[in-house]
Amino acid sequence: MIQTVSTTPFNDQKPGTSGLRKKVKVFAQPHYAENFVQSVFDSLEGFAGQTLVVGGDGRYLNREVIQIVLKMAAANGFGRVLVGQGGILSTPAASHLIRASGAFGGLVLSASHNPGGPDEDFGIKYNVGNGGPAPEKVTDAIHARTLTIDQYRILDAADVDLDHIGTSRMGDMLVEVVDPVTGYADLMEQLFDFGAIRAMIAGGFTLAFDSMSAVTGPYAVEIFERRLGAPVGTVMNGTPLPDFGHHHPDPNLVHAKELYDKMMAVDAPDFGAASDGDGDRNLIIGRHCYVTPSDSLAVLAANAHLAPGYKAGLKGIARSMPTSGAADRVAEKLGVALYETPTGWKFFGNLLDAGMATICGEESAGTGSDHVREKDGIWAVLLWLNIVAARQQSVAAIMADHWATYGRNYYARHDYEAIATDRADALMAALRGKIDSLAGTGNSGGTISAADDFAYTDPTDGSVSRNQGVRILFEDGSRVVFRLSGTGTQGATLRVYIERYMAPDGDLNLATGDALAPLVAAAQELADIRGYTGMDAPSVIT
Template sequence: MIRTVATTPYTDQKPGTSGLRKKATVFQQPNYAENFVQAVFDVVEDKAGATLVIGGDGRFLNREVIQVAIRMAAANGFGRVVVGRGGILSTPAASHMIRKRGAIGGLILSASHNPGGPTEDFGIKYNIANGGPAPEKVTNGILARTLDIDRWLTVDADDIDLDADGVVEVGGMPVEVVDPVGDYAALMETLFDFDAIRAARLTMAFDAMSAVTGPYATEILEGRLGFAKGTVRNGTPLPDFGGHHPDPNLVHAHELYETMMAADAPDFGAASDGDGDRNLIIGRHRFVTPSDSLAMLAANAHLAKGYTGGLKGIARSMPTSAAADRVAEALGIPAFETPTGWKFFGNLLDAGMATICGEESAGTGSDHVREKDGLWAVLLWLNILAVRGESVDAIARDHWAKYGRNYYARHDYEGVESDKADALMAALRGSLATLPGTRFGDLVVEAADDFAYTDPTDGSVSRNQGVRVLFEGGSRVVFRLSGTGTSGATLRVYLERYEPAGGDLDRETGDMLADIVAAADAIAGIVEHTGRTAPDVVT
């Protein structure tokens, strides 16, 4: 029996670049999660009899919201729900599951790299039939529905046992609880040479950050590739991620960094985030920035069996360094610069225009799914190391000697009052016309703009995607407000200096970027607008 529950709208349910993210206490308000899920279901067309995938990263509220969503799916006419055992599905595994099962879409319950727990963050994202994040026309429809919603639908049924594989019925709808790892691991074996990786006898440290990739990494790295027991650290997903911030950067994965900088460091180190779509790559005594990792993976992808035919194109988000562009030029393939958000890559992947994509925020992936994929990047690195028989450091040095080096960092000013952040960006946009030709120390502004993107697949235009200030010689600074936080605003400042091949390729990044940091403050008035004299996080 379908039950209709009267409700009133909440006005703060606008989906961001990766769904709706709020504090868990916000989602615990009466009807809050239900309103948003119902808005999604009201917007989804042709759902009658269709398959829906549901899973999440195991954070606080994951299991409870899954049970609610299952009952609501039954009431809204879906034909089947596929859910990961324990409520677990990494974001890339969910993307693969949607595609493999021919599902109409999926609910991914995660706030990605944001902390979890009773007072921390929760999120709900809807992915469409291609396995990728919902495009703006869908998220705009969801927002519109949240503002006039007056009821949500459910069925009266008991919670299902999420820890037992098999099929049960809820309101007459089959609900299939499945192994969350097996299908994804099998896909990885089609892309990478597991025999070659095993034969290389590499040593490794992987930090799963008490998040969703623990079961995946344990099965693939220790189970199928033969790495030693204990290679996977913090491998059990916890509702609060062990009290840590599950963001794979040098601040939050500092213990891994210390391991990799030690005299007895293993060959390779890596980490992944809350929902498994981001990665951190560190070789023995060599950290590789996400921007450089994208470029190096693209330059060497042909060494893995899934990419022996070459790449169709490389795509990067606008704030990501131009290192990958130089690889694309050398390979004679297109390079695409898109707004931040994987949905833009999804269009290129669906159209067969790109094969490998990446973001400076530690996300890389390929056309095997429609999300960024942390373990995929780790496995491709392992495949490259095994075939080349060289260290991460040697591969990085060889890459820079051929293409030059894009020294790169991101400075995050977190929790800035929204009005102050908006004022800073407004002043920046107002200065764009007068910036070209201006000198800041030895730097001369060549061009400045507010990045806009015309999607080559459908002609849609996305404006106001971040302010770019380009200096003569290939260096630049980018200013952008992030859409992934849950309170205040995060001002992200992206700093890049290009040093050509034959130049100064082995200096400390901070030293090489010092003049660009000074120029960034002079251009944007960061101290003046925010009162901040230093970033909260440097990556």
């Protein structure tokens, strides 16, 4: 029986770049999740009888909200729902399932790299039929509906058994609990030379993959240990846990320190990698050699032709504006277009759908290609392994060769987390107020050549996205970028991106901190970060 439940709006349900993210206790409020899900459905047209994909990263509240989604999907007229066994679907696997099944769209339950647990974070994101995050016109419509919603529809029915593969009915809707891993693993085997990677591992090549007690554990075990023959135990922290084992599932050098220490040890494996809470980010570390996400994007693009799925070459490369310019030089040498977009994978989706780009990446450890419409952590790891197998070189040797060819972009991101929102907004407002007067002035970073507030005109549909980050450009090609992040759940996060380019004939072996020190000082001088935030140092440096 369908129930129509009266409700009142919540005023804090505006989706960010990756859906709605809040603390678990916020989502657990009566009607909170239901209001948002109904607002999503109310903002869509033409889904009657269609297929919806549902799954998440296994974090706390995942199973409970999936049951709510199933009952609401049935009450709102969907004909079929595909849900991952155990409620599990990595974000890239969900994208693939949406595309492979011809689904109308999907709801991905995740807060990505944010911590999980009863006092931590939860999230819901709607993906459209191409498998990618909803574009701004859809998320804007969802937000508008959350402010006026007065009722939601839900089926009065028993919960679905999520732990066993099979089909059942929920009212008039078919519910299919599906294997969340095999279809995705099969896709990876089509794209990459598993035979060459398998032979490399059989020959003694060693690797370590840290799933961070998050969603990629089952995927990594199936691909790296079963299909590629890596020894049992290659996958670290491979069991998804609702609280991610009390760890922060963000694959950076702070939160993946166990892996970093392993890769810097005397007896380090040849290759190390990690992925995050929902499986869309990656960390790449060779033996004694950390690879920045910006450099990783450039290396993957320069060598993608070595993998079977990309042997025909690239149509184009896209990067988010804060990502370093390393990929720009690769695009120039390959003779393909380079697109600089705002942060958020949905901007890449239009380029991929239009056949204008093949590989995309963000400095926040997200890289992917046109095989799905999300960034994909395991995909990036497999492409790296394919390149290592084809070139028969270590990660360190590949990086040295890349810098000798293209030059090196020394790069770091400084995150100032949990800032009072009004203080963060005031800092950015002050920066924007001085943009027009900065050109020609000098500071510790050198002479400023230009400054702007990045705006993007989408070449596929003409849509314009403004106020995407303040860029300070220096005469020597260096730059500092200031941007507020939309992925946190508490206060605001100020991200400061610092970049210095060194040509191939320059010093390519500086310590990153030493290379960037003048620009770090310049960032403080430009934005008075200490004065606005009260923080003497960043929360995290990556």
